[in-house]
Amino acid sequence: xxxxxxxxxxxxxxxxxxxxxxxxxxxxxxxxxxxxxxxxxxxxxxxxxxxxxxxxxxxxxxxxxxxxxxxxxxxxxxxxxxxxxxxxxxxxxxxxxxxxxxxxxxxxxxxxxxxxxxxxxxxxxxxxxxxxxxxxxxxxxxxxxxxxxxxxxxxxxxxxxxxxxxxxxx
Numbered sequence: 427x428x429x430x431x432x433x434x435x436x437x438x439x440x441x442x443x444x445x446x447x448x449x450x451x452x453x454x455x456x457x458x459x460x461x462x463x464x465x466x467x468x469x470x471x472x473x474x475x476x477x478x479x480x481x482x483x484x485x486x487x488x489x490x491x492x493x494x495x496x497x498x499x500x501x502x503x504x505x506x507x508x509x510x511x512x513x514x515x516x517x518x519x520x521x522x523x524x525x526x527x528x529x530x531x532x533x534x535x536x537x538x539x540x541x542x543x544x545x546x547x548x549x550x551x552x553x554x555x556x557x558x559x560x561x562x563x564x565x566x567x568x569x570x571x572x573x574x575x576x577x578x579x580x581x582x583x584x585x586x587x588x589x590x591x592x593x594x595x596x
Contacts, residue, residue: 512588515595517580522596524577529591530570531578533563536585540569541577548576 512532517523522541525531530551540547542559550557552567563569563578571577571591578587 512590515587515589515593517578517585517587517595519580519582519584521585522577522579523587523589524575524594524596525571525589526592527572527574528570529589529593530568531563532568532588533565533578534586534588535565536583537581538563538578538585538587539581541579542573543575544573546572548578 512530514534515523517536517538523531524541531548540557540559540561540563542548545558546556547559547561548557548563548569549555549572550564550567551570552564557563557569562581569578578585
């Protein structure tokens, strides 16, 4: 009876161990903190999109901070522009484009005059000369603003300018 008892106890212990293992395996959810298995599909479908959303939000927040600093420092912002490439700007009669130092303007369509309270008004980069305040711009000549508060005023009708650099239109 001792042998039969021992065999029965061993069988019962083995059965209990198997049932416990099966129960724990079924209770543990794959990918949970109890079963930290990470799959490629989890990384691609869940984790990557979460990270990208956080990065996008951080970039938008940083851009807003930089724009706020730019506005506070008196740089160009709302209603103004700055570009490393030429952009097409259309002015109506009487409107004035005021450029920051280093801004370049090329008159393409219409007539416009230099706006400057003192000399030099604008630098004509095409001819290497200066243009005084009130003088007319020549079409297809490239002008540079080398002093603050220099600009171009549309004389009449529609004026189209190619502009590179910081500017405001009023």
